[in-house]
Amino acid sequence: MRMYDLIMKKRNGIVLTQEEINFMVEGFTNGSIPDYQMSAMMMAIYFRGMNEDETLYLTMAMAHSGDILDLSRINGLKADKHSTGGVGDKTSLVLGPMVAALGVPVAKMSGRGLGHTGGTIDKLESFEGFSVDISTEDFIKNVNSIKMAIIGQTADLAPADKKLYALRDVTATVDNMSLIASSIMSKKLAAGADTIVLDVKTGSGAFMKTEEDSFALAKEMVQIGKGAGRNTVAIVSDMDQPLGYAVGNALEVKEAIDTLNGEGSKELLELCVTLGSYMLVGTKNAATIEEAREKLYQTIEDKSALNKFAEFIRAQGGNDAPIFDTSLLPNASLIEEIKATTQGYVEHIITDEIGIVSLILGGGRETKESEIDLGVGLVLHKKVGDYVNIGDSLATIYANDKDKLQAAKERFKKTYSFTNEKKEKPKFIKGIVE
Ligand code: URA
Numbered sequence: 445m446r447m448y449d450l451i452m453k454k455r456n457g458i459v460l461t462q463e464e465i466n467f468m469v470e471g472f473t474n475g476s477i478p479d480y481q482m483s484a485m486m487m488a489i490y491f492r493g494m495n496e497d498e499t500l501y502l503t504m505a506m507a508h509s510g511d512i513l514d515l516s517r518i519n520g521l522k523a524d525k526h527s528t529g530g531v532g533d534k535t536s537l538v539l540g541p542m543v544a545a546l547g548v549p550v551a552k553m554s555g556r557g558l559g560h561t562g563g564t565i566d567k568l569e570s571f572e573g574f575s576v577d578i579s580t581e582d583f584i585k586n587v588n589s590i591k592m593a594i595i596g597q598t599a600d601l602a603p604a605d606k607k608l609y610a611l612r613d614v615t616a617t618v619d620n621m622s623l624i625a626s627s628i629m630s631k632k633l634a635a636g637a638d639t640i641v642l643d644v645k646t647g648s649g650a651f652m653k654t655e656e657d658s659f660a661l662a663k664e665m666v667q668i669g670k671g672a673g674r675n676t677v678a679i680v681s682d683m684d685q686p687l688g689y690a691v692g693n694a695l696e697v698k699e700a701i702d703t704l705n706g707e708g709s710k711e712l713l714e715l716c717v718t719l720g721s722y723m724l725v726g727t728k729n730a731a732t733i734e735e736a737r738e739k740l741y742q743t744i745e746d747k748s749a750l751n752k753f754a755e756f757i758r759a760q761g762g763n764d765a766p767i768f769d770t771s772l773l774p775n776a777s778l779i780e781e782i783k784a785t786t787q788g789y790v791e792h793i794i795t796d797e798i799g800i801v802s803l804i805l806g807g808g809r810e811t812k813e814s815e816i817d818l819g820v821g822l823v824l825h826k827k828v829g830d831y832v833n834i835g836d837s838l839a840t841i842y843a844n845d846k847d848k849l850q851a852a853k854e855r856f857k858k859t860y861s862f863t864n865e866k867k868e869k870p871k872f873i874k875g876i877v878e
Contacts, residue, residue: 451484457492469509520547521638522638523639523640524550525550526631530645531561532649533562537696537700538716542752548591550592553631554594560649562802569816576594592756601631625665641726642662644678644877647682690824704747715872722736787862805843822839823840828870841856
């Protein structure tokens with residue numbers, strides 16, 4: 445079998461067999477198939493698509509490309525959550541501690557930034573010393589003792605996805621339904637949790653821009669999860685504007701901490717409570733969604749989720765001081781307001797462009813080797829449906845480089861549109877696929 449022939453086959457729109465997909469994944473993982481051939485294949489898949497069988501084979505091949513975590517030594521039913529990626533999506537930082545504070549084992553595998561979206565691991569590295577490169581032993585020990593641990597893909601878990609994820613990030617091949625479904629589900633299956641709750645984003649900041657595509661992706665992933673014997677549910681949530689107000693690694697960590705203190709964005713909290721309620725019911729820690737929601741709100745009121753977050757950061761080597769004093773988080777030297785030059789209701793925010801503004805400032809990777817600047821990004825002050833007067837601040841930009849600040853300001857200009865008609869706030873939770 446030759447990779448060249450497989451690329452040609454897919455380029456011409458022909459369905460790949462399980463054997464061919466296994467060959468491609470194995471070869472890419474062991475290095476015999478180079479990045480440039482895999483990039484060409486990803487682009488062919490991007491344009492030609494994959495059917496359900498091909499997607500399942502790709503998921504299984506990637507899930508089995510390394511170790512499969514045996515979590516049987518963790519007491520109780522384990523829960524994991526994964527987002528399809530969005531702008532300002534700091535959900536895991538709030539949700540994980542809320543659920544863990546209620547005694548549900550959160551055994552989570554997270555990723556880094558992808559395309560215009562941020563990643564949980566990059567955000568967590570805002571805490572000095574924090575690492576997701578922990579051994580399986582420590583991962584299991586931490587979930588047993590404090591109920592929460594986050595691992596990266598370094599420990600030979602779904603290494604094919606890890607390599608492919610980095611490649612797709614820089615070759616404009618992220619936003620394809622089969623590639624997203626297989627990427628997410630291969631990790632979730634390899635990481636071993638019993639209950640998988642998926643947060644499928646929809647809108648201009650998501651990889652799936654339409655509700656139709658987002659629901660189709662949700663169904664595809666739920667089907668793969670259930671087929672593999674995991675209790676899987678997907679929530680489709682709005683990403684037609686950033687989630688909350690902050691975009692950029694340390695800025696998002698600050699918003700997450702504010703939310704754990706009961707002072708953050710209402711939508712972020714609502715999303716965490718919705719996702720968390722399915723994690724609680726799925727692991728039999730609540731009998732009904734209503735009971736689960738009440739319990740989750742309680743973790744914010746009594747600060748048990750905030751304290752759990754600190755415990756988790758410490759357990760993975762991080763300095764937890766910024767949780768109690770957010771001014772200690774990485775920061776930026778240049779801070780500028782962007783003032784509105786038009787008045788009216790905010791009609792739309794081109795959300796992936798907001799993600800790119802953060803990327804331009806240094807908050808994401810331009811190439812696989814790029815270093816992230818944790819302190820940069822932006823904080824929005826106006827969201828869809830808000831009324832804006834000329835001169836009001838739309839956003840504050842945080843930068844560490846004058847040229848990047850200038851480029852970011854230019855790019856930001858086209859992101860907001862206004863209307864004189866009153867604009868309703870968009871429905872936030874679009875639906876649930878069980
Ligand atoms: N998140 C993932 O883990 N993979 C994707 O392809 C997209 C979002």
